[in-house]
Amino acid sequence: MFKRNSHLGEIVLILILLAITIPIAQKTIIEEKFTEGSFEYNGITTEYIEYENSDVPTILFMHGAGLSASAYFECLEYLNTNYHVIAPNIPPFGWSTIPGDSWDLTDFAEYFNKFIEDQGLKNIILIGHSFGGGISANLANISDEIDYLILIDAVGGISIDMDFGKGYGTLIDGMMKGFKKDISRTLLAVGNNILNLPHVLSDTEQIERIFKKSLGSLYEYNNIDIPVTILWGEFEQDDFDEEAALYLESIIDGADLQFVGGGHDWLYFEPERFYFLVDNLIKNYFDNK
Numbered sequence: 204m205f206k207r208n209s210h211l212g213e214i215v216l217i218l219i220l221l222a223i224t225i226p227i228a229q230k231t232i233i234e235e236k237f238t239e240g241s242f243e244y245n246g247i248t249t250e251y252i253e254y255e256n257s258d259v260p261t262i263l264f265m266h267g268a269g270l271s272a273s274a275y276f277e278c279l280e281y282l283n284t285n286y287h288v289i290a291p292n293i294p295p296f297g298w299s300t301i302p303g304d305s306w307d308l309t310d311f312a313e314y315f316n317k318f319i320e321d322q323g324l325k326n327i328i329l330i331g332h333s334f335g336g337g338i339s340a341n342l343a344n345i346s347d348e349i350d351y352l353i354l355i356d357a358v359g360g361i362s363i364d365m366d367f368g369k370g371y372g373t374l375i376d377g378m379m380k381g382f383k384k385d386i387s388r389t390l391l392a393v394g395n396n397i398l399n400l401p402h403v404l405s406d407t408e409q410i411e412r413i414f415k416k417s418l419g420s421l422y423e424y425n426n427i428d429i430p431v432t433i434l435w436g437e438f439e440q441d442d443f444d445e446e447a448a449l450y451l452e453s454i455i456d457g458a459d460l461q462f463v464g465g466g467h468d469w470l471y472f473e474p475e476r477f478y479f480l481v482d483n484l485i486k487n488y489f490d491n492k
């Protein structure tokens with residue numbers, strides 16, 4: 204399953220840095236002002252974090268692959284300024300159950316539709332990044348509880364051939380670029396990913412089947428009849444270039460595509476800019492509602 208490659212030295216460097224910084228990273232995350240809960244459906248259990256705020260709109264945030272919801276705590280805390288925020292861990296990340304069946308994005312959407320019903324959520328603003336964006340698009344296609352959809356560098360458009368090794372190679376490449384942008388935030392992402400790695404490695408073959416099916420399938424979004432904004436920062440990766448963004452826009456009726464720059468994980472490294480953009484989009488949505 205695992206082959207020696209040019210990333211070995213980079214992996215060693217990451218592990219050394221992680222060993223030095225993980226206590227600081229863990230302390231930072233633990234001190235954040237959220238509550239935790241769990242959800243189970245059809246034998247699949249996941250945890251979620253929630254930032255309370257009364258009498259304000261609810262945001263459901265779906266994170267990207269390889270991380271858990273808590274890795275985005277800066278983005279979520281900014282959002283909590285004006286919003287009630289719920290962010291579940293997407294199976295199998297954050298030590299969530301690894302699905303026994305080969306799910307695609309529609310199966311993830313069905314699971315989180317049950318999550319919405321269980322939590323009694325209404326009038327949701329749904330935000331999804333990368334893999335979480337693909338789930339979000341499919342969730343908006345089946346749920347009546349979503350009022351506005353924001354997709355950020357989302358999968359679910361073009362078909363992507365992504366096996367386990369390529370997926371983690373891409374993740375490592377992103378982290379190495381991240382060190383040049385912001386060392387502290389990159390180390391938090393590394394720590395979040397490494398802490399989840401033993402769980403992921405427990406059944407890599409099943410996880411690879413799930414992600415190959417999820418990313419390799421083509422989806423239709425004929426039932427999305429709400430406002431949709433697509434924010435796109437990536438241009439360097441073939442799977443997330445301008446062509447991929449334009450194709451995703453073309454298959455979601457009425458979607459508004461905005462190129463924002465900064466790379467695939469721009470929101471993680473620029474949480475203030477992420478909040479400024481998203482908050483303005485939501486305010487404009489309510490002004491025009």
